[in-house]
Amino acid sequence: MALSRVCWARAALWGSAVPPGLYVVRRLQFVRSGLTWGAPRSSKLHLSPKADVKSLISYVVTKTKVINGKYHRFLGRNFPRFYVLYTIFMKGLQMFWADAKKARRIKTNMWKHNIKFHQLSYREMEHLRQMQHGTHPAVHDILALRECFANHPLGMDQLRALQMKALSRAMLLTPYLPSVLLRHRLKTHSTVIHQLDKALAKLGVGQLTAQEVKSACYLRGLNSTHIAEERCRTWLGEWLQISCSLKETELSLLLHNVVLLSINYTGSRR
Numbered sequence: 530m531a532l533s534r535v536c537w538a539r540a541a542l543w544g545s546a547v548p549p550g551l552y553v554v555r556r557l558q559f560v561r562s563g564l565t566w567g568a569p570r571s572s573k574l575h576l577s578p579k580a581d582v583k584s585l586i587s588y589v590v591t592k593t594k595v596i597n598g599k600y601h602r603f604l605g606r607n608f609p610r611f612y613v614l615y616t617i618f619m620k621g622l623q624m625f626w627a628d629a630k631k632a633r634r635i636k637t638n639m640w641k642h643n644i645k646f647h648q649l650s651y652r653e654m655e656h657l658r659q660m661q662h663g664t665h666p667a668v669h670d671i672l673a674l675r676e677c678f679a680n681h682p683l684g685m686d687q688l689r690a691l692q693m694k695a696l697s698r699a700m701l702l703t704p705y706l707p708s709v710l711l712r713h714r715l716k717t718h719s720t721v722i723h724q725l726d727k728a729l730a731k732l733g734v735g736q737l738t739a740q741e742v743k744s745a746c747y748l749r750g751l752n753s754t755h756i757a758e759e760r761c762r763t764w765l766g767e768w769l770q771i772s773c774s775l776k777e778t779e780l781s782l783l784l785h786n787v788v789l790l791s792i793n794y795t796g797s798r799r
Contacts, residue, residue, distance in 0.1 A: 626695070632657055668770050671782070671789050675775060678782035685716055685781045699750055699787045719780040722749065726772035734765050750787030764790070 635653050638644065646654065681687045688696070693711040694704035700718060704711070729737075729745070737745065742761045746753040749768055753761045768790060772783055 628656070628659075666789055668767050671771055671786065672774055675779050675782055678780075678785065679776070679778045683781055683785070684778070685712070685719070688712065688715075688781065696784045696787070700784065701750075715784060716780075719783050720777075723772055723775070723777075723780055723783060726769050730769045730773050734762050734769070737762075751791050 635649070635657060639646075639649070646657070649657075677683055682689075690708045690711070693708065693715060696715060697704040697706075697711060700715070702714065702718065706714070725748075734742070739758050742758060742765060743753045745765055746756075746761050749765075751761075751764055753764075756764075768786065771786055771790070775783060
């Protein structure tokens, strides 16, 4: 009876008319379930958000490789001669970027730790030597490829996201934009440079001051900081020969020219 009265008193205070027997049963159930409080309802293990992100990235990378493989097989079947040229060009471009990044790391380390060239390891010295004394492509060699940049797959409208990101970096533009915006900005940027090139060709490179020559080279992707003025004028003249020979549909070559014409240019420390 004492327990019953206590139960009714508590029920009255809580505003509920729960029978004492039911309260006791629920109380006992609560005490018994306390031993397994917080146990998962499902035996499945849930991945952490970090693991989910890694899983998603792995999935995207796998799918991208599959799509890329199909893309290359399509080119090989339908454009066999062009596919050979495309493969050589893309591999060469990837090798150049890898070599340039390695050279930049070596030079950065030299600057940070005040290391002289003769203090480098043999492989590091040889790598810098090859980057500084490699072969520089001629204007006619680059113009011979112009038709490859007017249509699929190197045309402006056919460039893939990774290609546009790489070209954006080469043009000193941020690559962290959606593909649609990257393509629009590269089109606009190449058109503006093409128009500037036509105007500069009419004026003549010889009419520019030393500072204007340096700025013009930098805009077009050549780090002219350690290059003599006359060499900069020569390089700018080569750029104008290529640019003024291109049609609007071939301006993708103008973007790639940032890399092609700057490769192993004499005196360049890019």
